[in-house]
Amino acid sequence: MTEAGGGAKSDAEHERPPGVIHPTVVAELRSFALWARPLAVVVVVMGLLGVMYMAPAVDxxxxxxxxxxxxxxxxxxxxxxxxxxxxxxxxxxxxxxxxxxxxxxxxxxxxxxxxxxxxxxxxxxxxxxxxxxxxxxxxxxxxxxxxxxxxxxxxxxxxxxxxxxxxxxxxxxxxxxxxxxxxxxxxxxxxxxxxxxxxxxxxxxxxxxxxxxxxxxxxxxxxxxxxxxxxLPDNAGSGLTAFYYALLLVLAGFTGTMIISALIDGRLGFAPVELGPMYELRKRVPISRLGTLVVKWWAIFWVSLIVSGLFVLTSSLVGMYAPNKMALWMFGVLVITGVGIIANAILSIFGSAGLLINLIFFVVLGLPTSGGTVPLEAVPGFFRGLAVGEPLHQAFIGARSILYFEANIDAGLGTAIGMFLVFTVIGLIFGPIACVIYDRKGLIRRPDEATESTGSHAAAV
Missing domain, CATH: 3.40.1710.10 (abc type-2 transporter like domain)
Structure with a gap:
């Protein structure tokens, strides 16, 4: 399905007899950018991932x-x-x-x-x-x-x-x-x-x-x-359950944001929705960038209430040591919401590039600086410096305090709560600022005209 206007070509213009490849497809397949860009991004990200994960764990x-x-x-x-x-x-x-x-x-x-x-x-x-x-x-x-x-x-x-x-x-x-x-x-x-x-x-x-x-x-x-x-009791995983629980919370906020963003953008007509062979591009809803961001924030908040409870329930079903379930649920809501708010803000500021930024910030840099497997006192100084601003580290010390230290504020829970409030405030400030600037400059989420695959520069989106 395509929308009228904006210079989009009709389906008839692209029709070719069976077995005949469209010249544009041939040109694109021969394009250096088609192959170089994804290869370069994946190699860089995976190289960074390898260094960040192996360096702290080896010795x-x-x-x-x-x-x-x-x-x-x-x-x-x-x-x-x-x-x-x-x-x-x-x-x-x-x-x-x-x-x-x-x-x-x-x-x-x-x-x-x-x-x-x-x-x-x-x-x-x-x-x-x-x-x-x-x-x-x-x-x-x-x-x-x-x-x-x-x-x-x-x-x-x-x-x-x-x-x-x-x-x-x-x-x-x-x-x-x-x-x-x-x-x-x-x-x-x-x-x-x-x-x-x-x-x-x-x-x-x-x-x-x-x-x-x-x-x-x-x-x-x-x-x-x-x-x-x-x-610790046997069902505390030798002190590792706090790390895995914190990882679940951050992944829920990070991946939840990616899913929510894709589905809401599809529903509002800003991105296509594909389910198997079915392809749908809905008519765009006249809503601003700021309005879209607020909708996504509300969605991640409601998700956090449900998913945090689901994690607590799952922990009970598998027999995990969790003596402070209410505190664990409330902390989970804070973590998922905080991660979701700042992740959505990054997407609203950087667009598709925000996916990569979120991946690096929450996952690539998060795991080696968490302190959940190797303590921060046993990793290179670079990682110790990053840990302060990494959500996974804060989620870990908060979950550890709740699970092993009777939800003691001084055992890291107070610091974790404070940092996630900071993350939330940062997202609530900078996300809307960027959206308002884009909206006022007329940079709506719609191309001025269709962009040829091998032609001129892409229009602002």
Whole structure:
């Protein structure tokens, strides 16, 4: 179907006997632009996709930067046996730990010494990926264990607790676990050497001969106990369900916008609608660009109410751990609406090129900067800088807070809500501005005349 006017050719002008190819088709098939443009765009986008996806995932340890670990030193010290000097072995151990980390992992780990309450709060807020707790009796327990090496009384080893934080993600937990395994083994060895030297000095002064078994017992004196600060149930996907849920929300807003835009443009007569062999181009409805944009915005809002509920229902049906379903639904509405508003604004500003811009913004740049698979502290700095303005990262930290941290505002939910409000406001401002400018300049969504496939420049649309 074609519309009259505007220089469009009739169907009869294009009719040719069966088996005869129209000269225009032949000319177009020989055109360099027909083949070069799509090939160039696809190659560039896929090349960018490959680099963005593979670069952060290959070696997270190589890119570690200020990976947050909190340390609590509650040791109150104890008198060294045979002297009147009070020793603070916990502080000595901490200094050895910090020196070792600075030497072996310069800039990679951020060991922040805090009190117990602050440490627990940071774990609960996902601001720390692991924690080390040196107990109040560490010095006294260490000296008691030292004494047991030359006596008959069995004394328990001094204990240090280390905690992972599974809610921050599987890779972040793995990095924290590897750090604890290596660093605490080194600290244990150094502390054992120090205790061994103290034991030899003490026994030599008393004329006591220490057996090999007694020395062996204190070579690794510390009992390092590892556990999870915020353990997740089995149906939390090892901390990955938040990422996949956030990805669903962003894709719902992004792909929903593309579908809504195509269908509404078809209904209003701005684009053809094809269903199999059926082709329809409706008569254009006299509605402005701004009016069309508002219609699309309302459509994505109504979609967000339904689809967010559908995702919550689906999560329940598959048995996903989701204790705060109402918060999850409301956050989903915000994310889908926010993404839809800014995606539609981009389409209204850039037209068909907006499809490519949306793809790059929401998908190509979104996944590697999300922090959902590899934490941002383990990706190159370029990705960390992009993450702040990427909807997928904000959706992830918001979903993670709701699913794993009791919808704690300080665990990322507050930041996510604020950023999606910013995204929404940006779309609500710049989309209409562009539409009003285009409308006032008479750049309506209709060509002035049909454009020959191999002829002059295309008319403004």
């Amino acid at each position: 997270p340890g190589k890119h570690l930067h200020q990976f947050p670990i909190v340390v609590v030193n509650a040791d109150t010290g104890a008198l060294q046996p045979g002297t009147d000097q009070k020793q603070y072995l916990g502080q000595q151990l901490l200094e050895g730990l910090q020196a070792g980390v600075d030497e072996q992992y310069p800039g990679k780990f951020d060991l922040d010494v805090v009190d117990r309450s602050t440490a627990l709060t940071r774990l609960d807020n996902a601001h720390a990926y692991g924690a080390i707790f040196i107990p109040a009796n560490f010095s006294s327990a260490s000296f008691a264990f030292l004494g047991s090496a030359i006596g008959d009384t069995k004394v328990d080893q001094p204990v240090i607790e280390v905690f992972t934080n599974p809610g921050v993600g599987a890779v972040a937990t793995q990095i924290a676990t590897q750090f604890f395994t290596r660093s605490m083994a080194q600290v244990n060895q150094q502390f054992g050497e120090r205790l061994t030297a103290a034991l030899v000095q003490q026994t030599d002064a008393a004329g006591i001969k220490v057996t090999g078994a007694g020395l062996t017992a204190i070579t690794e004196p510390i009992n390092v106990q590892e556990s999870a600060a915020n353990p």
